[in-house]
């Protein structure tokens with residue numbers, strides 16, 4: 001199989017040396033017109049188009065299923081070159097405002113096929129880790145979604161399938177293409193990397209240039225609770241994780257966000273919230289509370305509304321910002337890994 005063009009350095013594209021403008025034309029087709037084949041690049045000479053087609057693949061992802069409508073959260077299931085399935089979610093800022101094309105568009109993207117970290121509540125980890133995405137496959141989700149939406153997304157969040165910091169070199173290469181003016185050109189501050197808490201890689205990320213954001217999937221305030229739901233905590237417990245985040249916050253002078261999935265009777269005790277408050281104060285973090293999204297085959301439940309309110313109140317009383325994220329797309333399997341899981345279960349005879 002030919003390599004993906006965007007996984008090959010531009011210096012090795014071997015474009016005609018006598019026509020230095022060709023690279024710019026090619027980039028316009030890829031990053032502004034979101035072309036999915038070389039054949040449609042009408043201002044490139046036909047021999048060059050067929051030469052490129054013979055040497056490279058352009059589209060890294062092919063849409064196989066889109067759930068949702070243009071005005072609401074849309075979940076896109078992609079097929080990669082090797083047949084793996086992957087997903088991204090397009091989230092308009094104001095779903096429901098019919099036909100409003102000016103609403104900001106956030107795209108949630110994946111960084112790996114499957115995930116090795118096995119958080120108990122997560123669909124992505126259920127079938128383990130399969131492979132890392134290449135940089136072109138990460139960027140390809142953005143280009144493919146832009147083609148579907150008819151425009152470039154405004155914000156990108158690495159909250160789809162996989163652990164982005166376990167794929168750090170490809171993540172960095174993709175971020176470079178996504179933020180570069182010669183690439184997709186999305187401002188780094190509109191990019192959020194989410195991690196389950198790989199402490200050494202958080203410190204590595206602090207050294208990577210760019211004002212991108214970090215979200216920490218905390219989900220518990222104490223090691224005792226975190227150990228129960230996130231196996232990664234045994235390797236990087238809070239006394240390692242929080243200082244690593246502190247390194248990031250100092251280096252970037254940027255606030256981080258704690259993601260906190262609320263699981264009934266597991267991490268929804270106000271005492272747990274008080275422990276989170278202490279970490280939030282130390283890092284000046286704000287908190288996103290996410291009522292658990294049901295995953296087929298998993299025994300967890302979201303807490304009742306009063307329990308959610310009681311939990312949130314602890315933050316309000318302590319002066320720490322905590323919002324409850326009423327996730328859009330609850331009805332279309334929009335938590336990470338869910339659509340792929342369902343698709344693979346129906347595709348495979350059980």
Ligand code: SAH
Pocket residue numbers: 121122123158159160161162163164194195196216217259260261290291292293294295335336
């Ligand atoms: N591996 C990284 C990024 C992908 S997960 C991480 O864990 O941060 C992205 C987000 O989706 C995380 O905050 C994760 O905890 C959340 N998530 C996973 N399963 C969920 C579920 N069933 N309901 C709600 N959110 C979920």
Ligand code: SF4
Pocket residue numbers: 115116117118119122123124125160161162163196217336
């Ligand atoms: Fe992996 Fe993140 Fe899911 Fe945990 S929550 S299993 S780290 S994708």
